[in-house]
Amino acid sequence: MSLALLFPGQGSQRCGMLGELPGSAAAQAVLDEARAWLDDHGLPANLDDEAVLRDTTAAQIALLITGVACARTLGDDYALRPQVVAGHSVGAFAAAVCAGVLTLPEALAAVALRGELMSAACAHGEWGMAAVIGLPTRAVGRLADRLHTELWVANVNTATQTVLAGSLTALRTAAGAAQAAGAADFTMLDVVVASHCPVQSDTARRMAEHLSRLPRRIPSVRYLTNTGGRAVRTADAVLDDLAESVARPVQWYDATRLAPELGVTCAVEVLPGHVLTRLNAVNAPSVLSLSLSDNGFERTSTLVRRMRD
The missing domain is CATH 3.30.70.250 (Malonyl-CoA ACP transacylase, ACP-binding)
Structure with missing residues (x-):
């Protein structure tokens, strides 16, 4: 059995989603590290409050924290570690953390910058x-x-x-x-910016400059790109995708259709929501697609193990 973890993007956020995280040591460690970073940078810790989530930057950071906490809980508490990761839009940053290309603080800084630049690009007009x-x-x-x-x-x-x-x-x-x-x-959709289009060309350029200063770490798993829907195994390819995808269409259809060819037999979508699970069921019907929102951690782990056995 080969497992893929799927990380949702903006539009999936919902009020109270950080509070839905399990009380595991792994999830708590992620929350503590994230809150320390947020405090150091003058950002609110209550990112999943309804009013705060209306801000693009807050929504994207909340999704990143949630995704990383889920992935680490699945690995540490349930021994479910992926061979493939894929993130839709900003979800790709959580995928990059899961793949070991970014640390959580590096991802938080990058996503905060991304959200600010995206909002600035759409500051004039609706x-x-x-x-x-x-x-x-x-x-x-x-x-x-x-x-x-x-x-x-x-x-x-x-x-x-x-x-x-x-x-x-x-x-x-x-x-x-x-x-x-x-x-x-x-x-x-529940977004107030135009993303993955030429409006964000300067955002992509600034993101590339920012990410170019980070250390290069070899991915521990296959990473499916947004920009090309292909599997990559180098840090440069992952970081290029993180920068460029904000101004280019997300090729999620191609990425999820490729997964079975890479041997993926099971895909788990982390919190929040189940949009990617439903898309995966259409694009890759041979893959068992599960969402933590629908099944919870215990049932998800049980279903994955049954398939493994």
Whole structure:
């Protein structure tokens, strides 16, 4: 059996999610280390409060902390250590920590910078993202090209689920056009920035400069990239992906379809949510896909062990 850990991105955050973490020594150690870093940098420790989570930076840091705490609990308390890691958007930073490419403080600093730069890039105007369900990605891309100069394909999640990023004006126009073209659904996401598109080009450049100063550590497991949906095993490839993906579409469909070819037989999505589990069930039906939100740590570990045995 080969295990993949999946780390969700912004949009999956929810109020109180840090409080949902288990009371394990591993999770507590992550929380203590993160709170010390937050205190040193003048950031609030109550990142998962409803009002605080509206801030892009706070939401992304909270997702990072949650992801790392879950991964370490699975490893330390349940002996479930992955052979492959994949993170959707900001979830990739937790994946990079799990792979040993970044330390938690390095990831916290990088994600804090990323959130600040993303917010600054969208400070003028109103921006957002929306999921289009029921149309092929190519059709959604043509729709975006035809409709508006401030509208781009941002995530390719499945063959028929694509996320658009752009101005709210462009997204409102896209909603009607997508439904007229036969889309089953058009849903605005819980984000106030446009990510994975040219709006964030300067963010990607600044992130690359920041990450270039970090030590290079060989990944301990395979890391699936956002930018290409491929498996990499070098620090440079991981760090390049972390920098570039903020301005390029997330190729989640390709990444999850590749996983079975790498021998992955089971995928566990860490807290919070189960969006990636549902996407994985569509993209890689041969893989047993489980979410900690739906199953908890005990049941998840039991199901994984049954498959292993």
